[in-house]
Structures are given as structure tokens and as C-alpha cells.
Amino acid sequence: MIKEVHETVLWHLGSMTFHGKTLIMTWISMALVMIFVFAGVRNLTSGKPGKMQNVLEWIIDFVRGIINDNMEYEKGRPLLSYLVTLFMFVFFSNMLGLIPNFTFNLLHDVHFAQLGHIFSGPSMMSPTADINTTLSLALLTIILVVFLGIKHKGAHYFHHFVEPNPVFVVIHAIDLIAKPMTLAFRLFGNIFAGEILLGVILMLPGIWVLPGILPTTIWLAFSIFIGAIQSYVFVVLTTAYVSQAVTSDAH
Amino acid sequence: MGGNPIQFDYTVPATVLSFLLLVWLLSKYAWKPLMKMMEERRTNIESMLKQAEDERQQADKIKREYQEEMRKARQEAQEVIAKATKVSEVRSAEILAAAHEESEKIKKSALVDIERERDRAISDVKAQVADLSVLVAEKIIKQKLDIKGQGKLIEQFIQEVGEMQ
Numbered sequence: 474m475i476k477e478v479h480e481t482v483l484w485h486l487g488s489m490t491f492h493g494k495t496l497i498m499t500w501i502s503m504a505l506v507m508i509f510v511f512a513g514v515r516n517l518t519s520g521k522p523g524k525m526q527n528v529l530e531w532i533i534d535f536v537r538g539i540i541n542d543n544m545e546y547e548k549g550r551p552l553l554s555y556l557v558t559l560f561m562f563v564f565f566s567n568m569l570g571l572i573p574n575f576t577f578n579l580l581h582d583v584h585f586a587q588l589g590h591i592f593s594g595p596s597m598m599s600p601t602a603d604i605n606t607t608l609s610l611a612l613l614t615i616i617l618v619v620f621l622g623i624k625h626k627g628a629h630y631f632h633h634f635v636e637p638n639p640v641f642v643v644i645h646a647i648d649l650i651a652k653p654m655t656l657a658f659r660l661f662g663n664i665f666a667g668e669i670l671l672g673v674i675l676m677l678p679g680i681w682v683l684p685g686i687l688p689t690t691i692w693l694a695f696s697i698f699i700g701a702i703q704s705y706v707f708v709v710l711t712t713a714y715v716s717q718a719v720t721s722d723a724h
Numbered sequence: 725m726g727g728n729p730i731q732f733d734y735t736v737p738a739t740v741l742s743f744l745l746l747v748w749l750l751s752k753y754a755w756k757p758l759m760k761m762m763e764e765r766r767t768n769i770e771s772m773l774k775q776a777e778d779e780r781q782q783a784d785k786i787k788r789e790y791q792e793e794m795r796k797a798r799q800e801a802q803e804v805i806a807k808a809t810k811v812s813e814v815r816s817a818e819i820l821a822a823a824h825e826e827s828e829k830i831k832k833s834a835l836v837d838i839e840r841e842r843d844r845a846i847s848d849v850k851a852q853v854a855d856l857s858v859l860v861a862e863k864i865i866k867q868k869l870d871i872k873g874q875g876k877l878i879e880q881f882i883q884e885v886g887e888m889q
Binding site for chain 2: 481486489490491492495496499500503506507510511513514517518519520522526529530533553554555557558559562600603604605606608609610612613665
């Protein structure tokens with residue numbers, strides 16, 4: 474039996490529970506994103522950009538290209554900041570689970586916020602390997618979709634729920650709910666499965682450790698690929714859903 | 725908690741808030757300035773391209789002007805040379821004509837001189853012949869005038885002297 478790779482660490486606040494490990498890893502990812510980005514914008518120049526600024530500009534151009542492909546750029550431009558942040562956050566989150574745990578059990582006896590439990594195990598954890606994180610991002614996407622739909626079309630936005638017949642409102646409602654659900658489960662599934670397999674390879678018993686280096690390397694490389702693809706897919710789908718909502722229907 | 729990885733709790737709102745905070749922070753302190761810079765660079769490049777285009781056109785204009793001036797200068801030089809050539813031709817013709825005239829004049833005066841000298845020489849000779857014939861006549865007459873029969877000879881002699889004149 475494969476046990477769950479990441480032991481769920483619960484924080485209790487009143488009657489509310491939080492996945493402590495997920496939140497800590499989320500914040501670590503955010504910190505990494507911020508370090509990366511602020512290192513890039515430290516010496517901003519409109520002249521010859523530095524290496525980091527160049528990377529950031531490339532990312533912005535990349536996301537801008539995605540928006541351009543899906544809708545009129547003017548409607549999508551307010552989304553740019555959000556989408557770039559989303560792209561970087563998801564990417565860094567996906568990568569975090571591939572990084573070995575460098576705390577060497579030093580925090581093992583720290584009971585504050587159960588940090589000892591959080592930093593146990595052979596590697597860090599991707600916040601995106603928790604359905605809560607991916608669902609949060611997917612919820613934000615669907616809120617954006619509805620919000621921008623209303624903003625650009627007014628009450629007319631709700632009109633498409635009863636097209637071509639009021640009976641179809643059920644199907645449209647399912648569609649509206651299925652969109653964030655598929656987003657959330659796709660990302661979660663990919664990353665979670667990747668981490669499980671990584672954990673399994675790392676759990677190989679003694680004699681297999683050395684031969685295990687090769688599959689670990691291969692799987693890490695593949696996970697990097699998967700992580701990059703999934704962050705791209707998440708951003709592209711978010712853009713596509715928004716563009717469906719904001720562009721006037723042809724039918 | 726069992727093996728079920730799909731459990732929802734208050735992590736969702738916590739993550740939403742965290743993520744929104746990240747979006748706000750990054751867009752305020754990173755993306756906005758960065759995009760402003762990119763836009764600035766775009767306009768910079770645009771204006772530079774425009775400036776370069778303007779300068780190219782100006783350079784073209786200056787080049788055309790120079791070519792025009794060059795052409796004019798060359799034409800003028802051609803005209804000057806042509807004029808100078810014409811003047812020199814006229815002048816040389818004049819000089820030649822003058823020289824010709826002069827030589828003609830000199831020749832004529834020389835001919836006149838020669839004529840005069842010859843006339844003088846002839847008249848001199850005539851005078852001398854006359855003198856000589858008078859002298860000869862005197863001598864002959866002195867010696868043989870008395871001799872009869874010589875009259876005819878004297879007569880002929882005198883006639884011959886007369887023909888010589």
C-alpha cells in the first residue's frame with residue numbers, strides 16, 4: 474500500500490482547519506516568486522535591460538501573446554498583471570515539490586505550527602499538489618470570468634445562460650461549475666501524481682538507492698516539463714474562459 | 725486523516741487571500757513599473773526610428789543639392805573653357821593675320837627697294853657708259869679722225885652706244 478506521500482498537517486483556528494503544510498509551501502512559493510521578480514525589477518531601465526529584467530520582459534511578452542491569441546488585447550490588458558503572476562506562481566509551485574528538503578530534520582522538534590511535521594520527508598511539497606490550492610486559483614478564475622462578463626456585457630451576460638432555450642440553463646450552470654473544477658483537478662492531478670511517483674522512487678529500499686538515481690533524474694526532468702506545461706495550460710485556459718465571457722457571441 | 729487527498733477546508737480562502745495579496749504586491753511594485761519601462765522603450769525606439777528616417781531624408785536632400793551644384797559647376801567650367809578656347813582661336817587668327825600683313829608689307833617695301841636700287845644701278849651704268857663712250861669717242865676721234873673712211877665706223881659705234889641706253 475502506498476501511503477500518502479505528504480502527511481496532512483492540520484492547523485486549528487477555532488472551528489476552522491487549515492492545511493498547514495500547503496499554506497507554508499504556498500508562502501514559500503510566493504516568497505520565491507517575489508525574490509525572483511523583485512531581483513528583476515530592481516534596476517529597471519528602458520534602455521538596455523539586465524538579464525533578470527530580460528527574463529521578466531520575456532515572460533510578460535509570452536503571456537501577452539497568449540492574451541492576444543484569445544481576445545482583443547484592449548479587453549484583456551487589465552488581466553495581464555494577474556495572468557503573469559498566476560503563471561509564475563503556478564510554475565514556482567510546481568517546481569517546489571521537486572526540490573529536496575534541505576532542512577535535514579533540524580526542525581524536527583519544533584512544535585510551533587507543527588513545523589517539525591511540515592519540514593519532514595525527503596522533498597518539499599508543491600502547494601499545487603493540494604486540491605485546496607488549485608481550487609482557490611480555479612475559483613479566482615471563475616470569479617474573474619463572471620465579473621468581467623458582467624463588466625463588458627452588463628446584464629446581457631446572463632442572457633447566454635438561457636440560450637437557445639431556458640431549459641439549457643442547467644447545462645450552462647454545469648458548464649460554469651465544470652470549468653473551474655477541471656482546471657483545479659487537472660493541475661492537482663498532474664502535480665500530485667508526479668510527487669507520489671517521486672516519493673515512491675525515493676522510498677526504494679537500500680540496495681536500490683544507487684540504481685534509483687537514474688529514474689529519479691528522469692522523473693525530475695519530466696516533472697519540470699509537466700510543471701511548465703501545466704502552468705502554461707492553466708493560464709491559457711483562464712484566458713480562454715475569460716475571452717469566451719467578454720467577446721460578444723456570434724450566435 | 726486516511727489516504728484521501730481530496731479534502732476541502734479553510735485552506736481555500738487562506739490561499740485565495742494570499743494569492744490576491746501576491747497579485748496586488750507584484751502588480752503594484754513589479755509589473756506596472758516594468759510595463760511602463762517596456763512602453764517607454766517602445767516609444768523611444770519609435771521616435772529613434774522616426775528620427776533616423778528624417779535624418780536619412782535630409783541627407784538625401786543634401787546629397788541631391790550637392791549633385792546639382794556639382795553639375796552646375798562642371799557646366800560652368802565647360803563654358804569657361806569653351807569661351808577661352810574661342811577667344812584664343814580668334815586671337816591667334818588675328819595674330820597670324822597681322823603677321824601675314826606685316827610680312828607682306830616688308831616684302832613689298834623690299835621689292836620697292838630692290839627696284840629702286842636696280843634703277844639707280846642701271847642709271848649709274850648708263851651714265852658711266854655714256855662717259856666711257858664719250859671718252860672712247862674722244863680717243864678714237866683724236867687718233868683716227870683724220871683717217872678717211874672711218875666715218876662709217878664711228879657712226880655705227882655711236883648708234884650702238886645709243887641702243888645701250
